[in-house]
Each structure stands twice: as C-alpha cells, then as structure tokens.
Amino acid sequence: MEDKLHNFFSENQFDFHEPHHGHLKRFENRLQGKKSQKSTSWKWMSIAASIILLVGFGLGSTFTNTQTNTLGSVSAKMQEVETFYVNTINVELKEVEKNRNLETEKIIEDALDRIEELEDSYKAFIKDLNNNGKQLKIINEMINNYQKRLEILQEALDQIELIKNPKILDDEIIS
Numbered sequence: 001m002e003d004k005l006h007n008f009f010s011e012n013q014f015d016f017h018e019p020h021h022g023h024l025k026r027f028e029n030r031l032q033g034k035k036s037q038k039s040t041s042w043k044w045m046s047i048a049a050s051i052i053l054l055v056g057f058g059l060g061s062t063f064t065n066t067q068t069n070t071l072g073s074v075s076a077k078m079q080e081v082e083t084f085y086v087n088t089i090n091v092e093l094k095e096v097e098k099n100r101n102l103e104t105e106k107i108i109e110d111a112l113d114r115i116e117e118l119e120d121s122y123k124a125f126i127k128d129l130n131n132n133g134k135q136l137k138i139i140n141e142m143i144n145n146y147q148k149r150l151e152i153l154q155e156a157l158d159q160i161e162l163i164k165n166p167k168i169l170d171d172e173i174i175s
Contacts, residue, residue: 053097086146092150099164122146125138
C-alpha cells in the first residue's frame with residue numbers, strides 16, 4: 001500500500017508552490033465581476049420576458065376579439081363583463097411581473113402555464129360559441145374561465161407576498 005501511494009505521488013506532478021502575492025484578492029475581484037454580470041443579464045432577461053409576455057397577451061386578446069362571436073359579442077352587458085375581466089387580468093399580470101425574481105420565478109411560471117391552459121380552453125369556448133350559437137352554458141364557462149385566471153393570479157400574488165414577508169405567515173399561525 002505504501003509503495004502504491006509513493007508511486008502515485010512520484011508519477012503525478014502536483015503544484016505545491018504558494019500562489020503569487022495578491023492571488024486571493026484577484027480571485028475575489030473576478031468573482032465579484034461575474035456576480036454583477038449575472039445579475040445584469042438576469043434583469044435584462046426578466047424585462048425582455050415581461051415585454052414578450054405582455055405583447056403575447058395583447059396579441060392573444062386581439063386574436064380573440066377578431067373572431068365572429070366572443071363573449072362581448074353576445075350582448076352589451078357581456079361586453080362590459082369581458083372588458084372588466086380582461087382589464088383586471090392585465091393589471092394582475094403586471095403586478096405579478098413586477099415581483100419577478102429568483103425566489104418567485106417558479107411560482108410565476110407555474111401560474112402563467114396554468115393561465116395559458118385556460119386561454120386554450122377559452123379559444124375552444126369561442127369555437128363552440130361560433131358553432132353552437134349563444135348558449136348560456138358556453139357563456140357561463142367563458143366567465144368561469146376568466147374567474148379561474150384571476151384566482152390563479154391572486155394565488156400567485158399571495159405566495160409572492162409570503163416570500164417577501166414571511167412574518168405574515170408567522171402572525172397568522174400565532175393568531
């Protein structure tokens with residue numbers, strides 16, 4: 001065993017010299033430089049993602065409004081309902097995006113995935129509305145779809161608030 005260990009060290013060249021003067025300082029400076037680069041690129045990526053998301057939702061709402069029948073085309077009252085939900089969802093989305101960071105990224109992405117699934121369902125409801133006429137069941141499903149989107153966004157905002165202020169959860173448990 002002793003021979004194997006001796007052979008290993010004699011066959012391999014190891015650097016046993018002390019690092020040059022100022023090595024630790026240069027290493028720390030490099031680490032600090034990389035941290036600032038990463039945070040800068042992260043900020044730009046999140047801003048770009050937010051812009052893409054808002055443009056996507058804008059195009060999505062434009063697309064649904066160009067269909068022959070939408071919730072708003074049923075009646076003036078339904079137009080008010082649709083406008084209310086679309087505006088409220090957009091406000092909530094902006095609030096969620098404002099709170100995007102490393103800690104909240106998963107919560108936000110999960111919520112947006114769930115909303116995207118609901119948007120796909122909504123498109124199917126529009127097709128049903130166009131094919132089957134203005135049936136009350138379809139209209140109710142469309143309104144429920146908007147409500148579910150708002151619930152998802154509110155849940156995400158509640159979770160984000162708990163991350164930002166963990167004391168809230170402690171206060172609720174104590175009360």
